[in-house]
Amino acid sequence: MGKGSKKRRRPRKKTPHQGVVAGPARPARPRSPRTGRLSAGFFVVVLGLLPFLGGGYMLAGALGLVGQRAVFTATSCAVVRTGKNPYVACGGNLIVARRPLRYASVDTRLPLGRPTAVRVLPAGPLETVGPAAVSGWSTVTLGGLTVLTGGALAVFRGRLRSPVRDTVFRVVGVPGGLTLGGLFVYVVVRVAA
Structure with a gap:
C-alpha cells in the first residue's frame, strides 16, 4: 500500500466473555411514593417535632414558666x-x-x-435559669420549627401555586435565620460566661 492509502481494519469479533459483568442482572425496583413520604415523615417527626416540643418544654423551664x-x-x-x-x-x-x-x-x-x-x-x-439556657433551648426549639415548616412545604409542594410557594420559602427562611442567629447568641453567651 502506498503512502496516503488507508488500511481498512475489520472490527474484532467479541468473545462471549468480553464486556459482560458476571452475576445475574437485577431489575431496578421502582421507588414507591408512599415509602418516600413515610421516610420524610419520620425525619420530620424525629428532627422537627421532638426538638420543637422538647426544646419548648425546657425553654419554658429556663424562662421560669x-x-x-x-x-x-x-x-x-x-x-x-x-x-x-x-x-x-x-x-x-x-x-x-x-x-x-x-x-x-x-x-x-x-x-x-x-x-x-x-x-x-x-x-x-x-434546668438552669439565665441567658445561656434561654438562648440554647430557644435555638433547639426554632431548629425544630424550621424542620417542621420545611417538611410541611415538602408535603404540600405540589398543591401550592407558584406565588404561594415563594412566600412559603420565605416563611421557612425566617425560623431558619432565627435558628442561626440563636446559635450565634448561644455561642457568644457561653464564651462570655
Whole structure:
C-alpha cells in the first residue's frame, strides 16, 4: 500500500466473555411514593417535632414558666462518658422551698460553691435559669420549627401555586435565620460566661 492509502481494519469479533459483568442482572425496583413520604415523615417527626416540643418544654423551664424555683450549689463537676458524647455534670446541694436539703446533679458546667438559680421541672430534671439556657433551648426549639415548616412545604409542594410557594420559602427562611442567629447568641453567651 502506498503512502496516503488507508488500511481498512475489520472490527474484532467479541468473545462471549468480553464486556459482560458476571452475576445475574437485577431489575431496578421502582421507588414507591408512599415509602418516600413515610421516610420524610419520620425525619420530620424525629428532627422537627421532638426538638420543637422538647426544646419548648425546657425553654419554658429556663424562662421560669414551668417547675418550682430552687437554688443549686455545685460541689463537684466531672466529665461523664456515656457512649460517644461526653458531657459535664455537676453535683451538689439543692434547696427547694419547704423541703430539706438534698443532693442533685445538673448536666452543665457551673462554678463550684456559688449558688445558682434553677427550676425543678415536673418530669424531674433541673434546668438552669439565665441567658445561656434561654438562648440554647430557644435555638433547639426554632431548629425544630424550621424542620417542621420545611417538611410541611415538602408535603404540600405540589398543591401550592407558584406565588404561594415563594412566600412559603420565605416563611421557612425566617425560623431558619432565627435558628442561626440563636446559635450565634448561644455561642457568644457561653464564651462570655
